[in-house]
Amino acid sequence: MNKFINYYKNNTCINDKYTTWEFNSFIKKSTQINICTKSLVINNFYRCWGHKLIYDFELLKKALEYSGFININQEELSRSDTPELCNLERHLKNIENGEYNKIETMVVEGSKYNIIV
Numbered sequence: 001m002n003k004f005i006n007y008y009k010n011n012t013c014i015n016d017k018y019t020t021w022e023f024n025s026f027i028k029k030s031t032q033i034n035i036c037t038k039s040l041v042i043n044n045f046y047r048c049w050g051h052k053l054i055y056d057f058e059l060l061k062k063a064l065e066y067s068g069f070i071n072i073n074q075e076e077l078s079r080s081d082t083p084e085l086c087n088l089e090r091h092l093k094n095i096e097n098g099e100y101n102k103i104e105t106m107v108v109e110g111s112k113y114n115i116i117v
Contacts, residue, residue: 001056004045007103008038014099021100045104060108069110077107085109 007015015038023036027044046054055063061072077098078087089107092100 001054001059003103003106004042004054008042014096015103017096018100018103021095055106057106057108060106064108064110068113070113072108072110075107075109077101077105079107080109082109 007018019036019038019041022041022044026048027033027036027040030048033040045051053059057074064072077089080086089101089105091105092098095101
């Protein structure tokens with residue numbers, strides 16, 4: 001959620017490119033709509049990709065804690081203290097040198113409680 005709020009509020013070159021790319025790649029091809037706006041891009045992201053909820057870190061952390069996770073942290077894209085978890089984000093990685101990935105993707109890591117039987 002926070003990433004899309006920042007995208008919506010900030011007029012940057014990369015945000016403008018992302019808006020145009022999203023519109024041309026997905027919205028224009030599947031609808032008769034010919035209006036390219038950030039609001040339409042965000043609505044399309046939510047409705048057309050099967051999302052039920054858009055998380056921010058606070059909500060995702062609380063949901064993970066409720067599910068038994070501990071040591072929950074938000075990480076930078078492609079980085080982790082666990083080597084096996086580095087560079088896993090492939091979504092949009094090859095478009096605009098991964099800059100679009102920064103608009104859409106949040107990385108959160110946590111650990112599950114050990115259960116002793």
